[in-house]
Amino acid sequence: MHSASGILLVDKPGGITSHDVVARTRRAFGTRKIGHAGTLDPMATGLLVLGIEGATRLLTYLVGLDKTYEATIRLGAATTTDDAEGEIVRTADPEVLAAATDERIARGAAALTGRISQVPSTFSAIKVDGKRAYDLARAGQDVALKAREVTVSRFAVGEVRRTAGAVDLDVVVDCSSGTYIRALARDLGDDLGVGGHLTILRRTRIGPFGIADAHALDGLATGSLPTLLAPADVAARVLGRLDVTTAEARDLRHGKKLVGAASRIDGERAAAVDPEGTLVGIVERRGDALKSAMNMPEVHA
Structure with a gap:
């Protein structure tokens, strides 16, 4: 058994759950005592903070830290899940989408910056009467989540790419814990009247910890374990x-x-x-x- 205690930064690849990352880490370190300071959706990549052995006690002080995300938002279509994994439920007419100019997009992002009220995505891990919202939604039940106050300290729009039927925005978001980037994509699309959803999401920072210091998940299987943060x-x-x-x-x-x-x-x-x-x-x-x-x-x- 490996008795190391500390914090491990992992760069989660896409297509697997945060629980999958924890399971692989448990096998690599030979312990079941591993926890995380906040999950990522399967489609998302980027920084996961794991606590190993006694350091799991620290996680409660890390889960509430501010975070940074790099994302791509697609305007022109709304989906059931507010991301690319859901079914498209609405598309924008070409002339309406064309009216979503760079200036209007910038104003929409500015309106979603600061202390805002945000309704989380229906397909989220929030519990409703003891059950996960996404489980209820997948079962066909109507899920009404309450709005919550979150802080978006930066919602910066970078490159804007326009194609037939879609406008893709590369954005960087600094936000408080509990902010849903999918909901920002949805709300920006709604504000512009064209619909919007998330196509790419990468978490690059949690508090003072950055993705540059994270370890690739595949590296844990090589037998050479990374040094944990004390x-x-x-x-x-x-x-x-x-x-x-x-x-x-x-x-x-x-x-x-x-x-x-x-x-x-x-x-x-x-x-x-x-x-x-x-x-x-x-x-x-x-x-x-x-x-x-x-x-x-x-x-x-």
Whole structure:
């Protein structure tokens, strides 16, 4: 059994599920204790953040990080799933599509930037009465999902390619966790009156972690396992670092507060790291004190 603990960045290929990536990683590392910080649709590619062994405890602090996507939106047709895997339900007349000028497209993207209210795609993993929305939709049931507030800090339109019956847009989106890029494609198409759906989606960033540092999935099968990101380094990059003494580390692991230590961190939480560079856990403010919100498993030689 491989007992490594840490964070692994994987570049997910298209055509497989995020669960498939987890399953392959489990086999490669010889452990079932692996989780992820947010899935990607089967058609999507790009960055998945996996936690292995004790580092799975960190995932709760990573799932809510902002993300960056590179995508292609096709205007001129709406689909059941808001992406290319669905059935086309509506197409635009040529003259209506021609009226979707570059200027109107730019205005439509600008209107979907900032703090917006977004209705997730019907074919999403959101649970409705305990069941996944996509399962209900595939069973032919009407699914009415509630709008949610999300933040799109960048919706940049790059190359625009016009062909008979379609306009393809290459876009880059920076957004808060929980934003559906498929829904942005749908809403932009609706705003222009032509319909829209997603044809390509690639996640290139999750918080401070980028696709350039991710490992190819096929590489896990070669027998030469990649070096994992150390839990202390990952937590410090996301939450900031608090260096603690050996005695303080022991107190935190035993559930004791560090009285008067709240001024030693800038935010509400921080990664407590002992003198050996090991992540003790995540601490949070409790008045003027710091208390452990999550302790990492102790590693014994």
